[in-house]
Amino acid sequence: MVLEVENLNVNYRETTALEKVSFSASPGEMVGIIGPNGGGKSTLVKAILGLVPIEGGIVKFRDRAIKKQMRSVAYVPQRAQIDWDYPITVWNVVMMARTLHTKWLRKPSRESQQIVKSALERVGMFKWHSRQIGELSGGQQQRVFLARALAQQAELFLFDEPFSGVDKATESVMYDVFAELKQNGKLLMVITHDLGTSLTKCDSLLLLNKQIIANGSFKQVITAENIQKAYGGSVLLFTGEEV
Ligand code: ADP
Ligand code: MG
Numbered sequence: 001m002v003l004e005v006e007n008l009n010v011n012y013r014e015t016t017a018l019e020k021v022s023f024s025a026s027p028g029e030m031v032g033i034i035g036p037n038g039g040g041k042s043t044l045v046k047a048i049l050g051l052v053p054i055e056g057g058i059v060k061f062r063d064r065a066i067k068k069q070m071r072s073v074a075y076v077p078q079r080a081q082i083d084w085d086y087p088i089t090v091w092n093v094v095m096m097a098r099t100l101h102t103k104w105l106r107k108p109s110r111e112s113q114q115i116v117k118s119a120l121e122r123v124g125m126f127k128w129h130s131r132q133i134g135e136l137s138g139g140q141q142q143r144v145f146l147a148r149a150l151a152q153q154a155e156l157f158l159f160d161e162p163f164s165g166v167d168k169a170t171e172s173v174m175y176d177v178f179a180e181l182k183q184n185g186k187l188l189m190v191i192t193h194d195l196g197t198s199l200t201k202c203d204s205l206l207l208l209n210k211q212i213i214a215n216g217s218f219k220q221v222i223t224a225e226n227i228q229k230a231y232g233g234s235v236l237l238f239t240g241e242e243v
Pocket of ligand 1: 012013015016017035036037038039040041042043044
């Protein structure tokens, strides 16, 4: 197991967001994090990143505390949480990933420039490199953030609702890149807010509503009982089937 989360608790002032969350995941896996709105999905990812204080619990990556290995963890936040008016070019958004490796004030190395260029090419966004990020469509912005994650050359990738509001072309670029990352032994954790086709791309699912309701294969997780527990009612699947 490359990622081990044990007994994680997160409380915001009046809200318990996560309670006794434990799970583990292996390299080369894509784990889908699902659950109702407010179920703690974003909080789980932020807790793994150390962006919210955790009370009790441990997050270990490669057998060590994850805190000192942030360079190996790439994060793409929910689109709604990003300030798109911030004046920065596409190129510099992706270059930010390299400053973890070099330093801000130092001129980016030739190697970093090459890595940024190929990351942008990989997601079909190189020709937009000098555009302001705020001038792009939602799908294009999402691809630029994917490029940033790639340029970081991380081992663990955390995506918060990457499929929300993106066009089909972007979606298929993302699926391709995710498959490639998996093949290279990376671990991907992907939050999805609906029970859409993206679930079929996941190797395992984590159904979350404060606590982990279920964790395992699609068949193990998507049962009427689990869905009732997590959502308090039935839901409509992408197959048209009601669970
Ligand atoms: P999800 O991503 O599954 O929709 P979140 O992790 O965003 O869920 O939220 C889990 C719970 O924690 C919700 O009840 C939400 O209102 C609350 N919450 C999230 N962020 C904060 C915050 N910064 N301060 C206070 N409460 C928060
Ligand atoms: Mg969320």
